[in-house]
Amino acid sequence: MAFLRLSGLTVAAALASSAAWAGCDLAGGNINILSNDFGAINAVVDGARTCEGDGVTFSNNATTEHRDIQVAALTPNPAEYTSAIVANSSIVPLYNDGLIRPLDDLVAAHGAGLNPTQLITIDGQVMAVAFMANAQHLFYRSDILEQAGVAVPTTYEEVLAASEAIRAAGLMEHPYAMNSKVGWNLGEEFINMYLGHGGAFFEPGSATPAINNATGVATLEMLAALNAYANPDFLTFDSNATAALWESGELALATMWGSRAAPILDDEGSTAEITGATMLAAAPMVGGGDTPASTLWWDGFTISANVSDEDAEATFVALMHGLSPDVIMANNDLAVWLAPGYTPGATAGGVFATASGGATPYPMLPYMGLMHTALGDNLSEFLQGQESAEQALADVEAAYVTAARAQGFVE
Amino acid sequence: MPHRTFLWFILPSLMAMFLFIALPIGSVLVQSLHVEHEQVLIESETCGPFGCTPSVSIDQAATRALREARPLGRFNGLRTYTDRNHLATTEVALAWQEAESWPAFASRLMNLPFYKALAFTLSYTFIVTPLVILTGMAVALGVNGLPQLMKGATIFVSLLPMIVTPLVGSLILFWMIDADGILGATLQRLTGDPNLSLKASPVLTWLTLFVYGIWHSAPFAFIVFYAGLQTVPAETMEAAQIDGATRWQRLRYVVIPHMAPLVVFVVLIQLMDNFRVFEAIVGLSAAANASSLSILIYSDLRGDVAQFGSAAATSMLTIIGVAILLTPVLIRTWRDFNRKRV
Numbered sequence: 140m141a142f143l144r145l146s147g148l149t150v151a152a153a154l155a156s157s158a159a160w161a162g163c164d165l166a167g168g169n170i171n172i173l174s175n176d177f178g179a180i181n182a183v184v185d186g187a188r189t190c191e192g193d194g195v196t197f198s199n200n201a202t203t204e205h206r207d208i209q210v211a212a213l214t215p216n217p218a219e220y221t222s223a224i225v226a227n228s229s230i231v232p233l234y235n236d237g238l239i240r241p242l243d244d245l246v247a248a249h250g251a252g253l254n255p256t257q258l259i260t261i262d263g264q265v266m267a268v269a270f271m272a273n274a275q276h277l278f279y280r281s282d283i284l285e286q287a288g289v290a291v292p293t294t295y296e297e298v299l300a301a302s303e304a305i306r307a308a309g310l311m312e313h314p315y316a317m318n319s320k321v322g323w324n325l326g327e328e329f330i331n332m333y334l335g336h337g338g339a340f341f342e343p344g345s346a347t348p349a350i351n352n353a354t355g356v357a358t359l360e361m362l363a364a365l366n367a368y369a370n371p372d373f374l375t376f377d378s379n380a381t382a383a384l385w386e387s388g389e390l391a392l393a394t395m396w397g398s399r400a401a402p403i404l405d406d407e408g409s410t411a412e413i414t415g416a417t418m419l420a421a422a423p424m425v426g427g428g429d430t431p432a433s434t435l436w437w438d439g440f441t442i443s444a445n446v447s448d449e450d451a452e453a454t455f456v457a458l459m460h461g462l463s464p465d466v467i468m469a470n471n472d473l474a475v476w477l478a479p480g481y482t483p484g485a486t487a488g489g490v491f492a493t494a495s496g497g498a499t500p501y502p503m504l505p506y507m508g509l510m511h512t513a514l515g516d517n518l519s520e521f522l523q524g525q526e527s528a529e530q531a532l533a534d535v536e537a538a539y540v541t542a543a544r545a546q547g548f549v550e
Numbered sequence: 551m552p553h554r555t556f557l558w559f560i561l562p563s564l565m566a567m568f569l570f571i572a573l574p575i576g577s578v579l580v581q582s583l584h585v586e587h588e589q590v591l592i593e594s595e596t597c598g599p600f601g602c603t604p605s606v607s608i609d610q611a612a613t614r615a616l617r618e619a620r621p622l623g624r625f626n627g628l629r630t631y632t633d634r635n636h637l638a639t640t641e642v643a644l645a646w647q648e649a650e651s652w653p654a655f656a657s658r659l660m661n662l663p664f665y666k667a668l669a670f671t672l673s674y675t676f677i678v679t680p681l682v683i684l685t686g687m688a689v690a691l692g693v694n695g696l697p698q699l700m701k702g703a704t705i706f707v708s709l710l711p712m713i714v715t716p717l718v719g720s721l722i723l724f725w726m727i728d729a730d731g732i733l734g735a736t737l738q739r740l741t742g743d744p745n746l747s748l749k750a751s752p753v754l755t756w757l758t759l760f761v762y763g764i765w766h767s768a769p770f771a772f773i774v775f776y777a778g779l780q781t782v783p784a785e786t787m788e789a790a791q792i793d794g795a796t797r798w799q800r801l802r803y804v805v806i807p808h809m810a811p812l813v814v815f816v817v818l819i820q821l822m823d824n825f826r827v828f829e830a831i832v833g834l835s836a837a838a839n840a841s842s843l844s845i846l847i848y849s850d851l852r853g854d855v856a857q858f859g860s861a862a863a864t865s866m867l868t869i870i871g872v873a874i875l876l877t878p879v880l881i882r883t884w885r886d887f888n889r890k891r892v
Contacts, residue, residue: 206852206853206854207852210856228854234608234610235610236613237613237614256598256599259597260597260598261594261607262592262594262595262596269598272599312744320835322837344606346591370729371750372728372729373750374750374835374838375838435599437598437599437600500598500600500601504606505606505607505608508854509855512849512853516663516849519837519838523752523838523839526661530661537634544585544633545585545586545626545857545860546589546855546857547588
């Protein structure tokens with residue numbers, strides 16, 4: 140497990156390299172960073188900002204809508220942003236259009252402090268530098284499970300049994316939740332559960348969909364069974380909604396993002412009674428599978444192809460500054476950092492357990508985004524009991540094929 | 551006015567309309583007739599923090615060459631319009647042949663995204679528009695009857711739903727109908743059903759959206775009608791009163807005929823606005839139960855892959871839909887206009 144070995148290495152690497160981080164040593168250049176908007180990423184961008192001055196200009200745009208503007212913003216020459224901070228899925232459209240530059244030369248010149256596992260390579264070229272990992276995993280309330288007399292679930296079948304026990308004991312009517320809002324969130328839940336069942340999304344070596352099968356039906360039936368224990372409003376639950384339900388003490392079991400652990404476990408928005416009993420565990424397995432039903436995600440930075448070499452270098456150096464051990468140590472619990480300087484803390488347990496359990500990374504296929512959209516848009520009728528699982532999966536495949544044909548992926 | 555003078559007079563507006571209306575619509579039309587180039591895929595390997603996996607990626611050089619040769623993409627004719635995500639001609643024909651009853655046909659139609667969206671869009675348009683007119687008229691008549699002193703404050707309060715940003719307005723309602731919100735919790739208590747959810751049931755979601763639509767648009771109808779009420783000729787009203795007309799008769803035979811052109815105006819605007827229903831569905835997270843043509847366009851353009859051809863086709867279909875809706879009203883107005891001229 141390269142991922143786990145990181146933790147031991149990190150402290151030594153941090154001590155060895157901290158002297159090398161002082162000062163940015165830049166002659167000039169423009170830095171403009173487009174990123175998502177949450178604590179860990181903002182900490183990195185703020186670290187990069189310290190390189191401003193002495194001929195170096197710095198600006199940034201932190202927005203949750205970054206995925207929707209990144210392609211348009213990086214297409215012109217010169218590009219609007221010198222760097223886009225991306226994840227497994229959002230790097231794909233930038234790479235598809237040739238909007239990000241290979242980083243091998245910059246890594247060789249300025250990347251001495253990086254862990255080799257941080258380098259994202261596509262077809263042998265370094266295209267991004269990852270700095271944090273994320274995954275959906277199980278959150279549970281030890282006090283409620285104890286009162287209901289059930290052990291910590293390690294499979295989704297046990298999650299169902301535990302939810303039933305909690306309901307039967309009269310502790311909670313709707314003890315479970317996942318991010319099941321129609322659209323991207325629901326698509327992600329299907330992908331996690333389907334991979335947990337060992338399914339494959341496409342015919343080998345092609346973009347032809349292959350989800351309308353027994354594995355797909357089992358996946359949908361598990362999602363429906365789980366959501367029978369969720370509040371009837373579950374099709375409106377995004378990450379903010381489930382976190383709020385958890386903090387208000389209305390849930391005993393939930394599948395949520397690892398990056399939510401820090402804000403849930405802090406002393407704001409909830410009571411000590413709830414946060415004290417909140418525990419993190421690996422994403423459960425499902426259907427007799429032996430890996431957690433979850434996908435592994437990374438966040439990392441890319442450099443635009445359509446900017447001058449000077450700007451590219453300045454941006455790379457500044458972002459390396461943003462990943463310096465000092466920044467990582469100061470923000471240790473905000474994320475599961477991949478960069479040197481990180482000591483895994485209480486908020487990282489769920490992601491680590493999920494990764495070491497062998498969960499698969501989110502597939503970086505050029506047509507996965509279209510499949511994700513088709514899944515998110517076509518599963519709600521089945522979950523509301525208005526159509527069969529087979530019909531829902533047939534609808535997903537039909538919607539996907541139509542979109543993939545217009546995008547030139549299938550004939 | 552001589553034709554020549556008229557032409558010069560209207561030229562600036564014509565230019566602006568051409569630049570900002572005709573050209574963009576023309577470009578959307580061209581876009582809708584094209585799809586992306588065939589993607590040149592190569593086998594590759596991606597590596598990251600979680601190890602290496604065999605994968606597929608796009609051959610960038612080959613893709614760039616294709617794009618430079620033909621920047622618009624492949625010409626696809628009307629096939630985007632007829633594919634499953636739009637008019638779905640093949641699927642509809644098949645459903646027509648195979649379905650044994652009308653309900654079976656309708657349920658297969660509702661399984662297609664475009665028709666599902668169209669069903670909600672049309673229901674919304676035809677339920678909300680008349681109720682907005684009625685509510686607006688009722689509020690205008692009520693406010694008009696108030697003593698002068700109270701009018702200003704009442705008008706301001708009546709306009710509030712329109713002043714509140716649509717997304718904010720729908721979010722407020724979204725929180726109120728939450729199972730823990732004031733409306734949601736009250737309904738659960740009144741019906742004694744702890745599982746009753748305004749967000750989960752399709753029927754209740756539609757009702758919520760209709761109510762929101764009326765609440766949001768009624769002030770517009772109200773303010774137009776209220777302005778119209780100020781111009782009702784006092785002599786005619788007095789004459790009707792002397793003739794012994796009741797309050798209702800005065801409304802029916804004097805006020806309403808006087809206001810007819812304004813009603814037509816509000817109907818036109820409301821038909822157009824309601825056909826493009828959008829913010830409320832986003833604000834109320836109602837996409838599971840209600841979808842509209844605008845929502846289809848929005849979801850095509852969001853996410854990792856923007857589907858411009860598909861969004862452009864839905865946009866053109868929306869324009870055609872609005873044109874069909876407005877035709878009867880416009881024909882009527884045209885006839886009235888001609889009659890008056892004679």
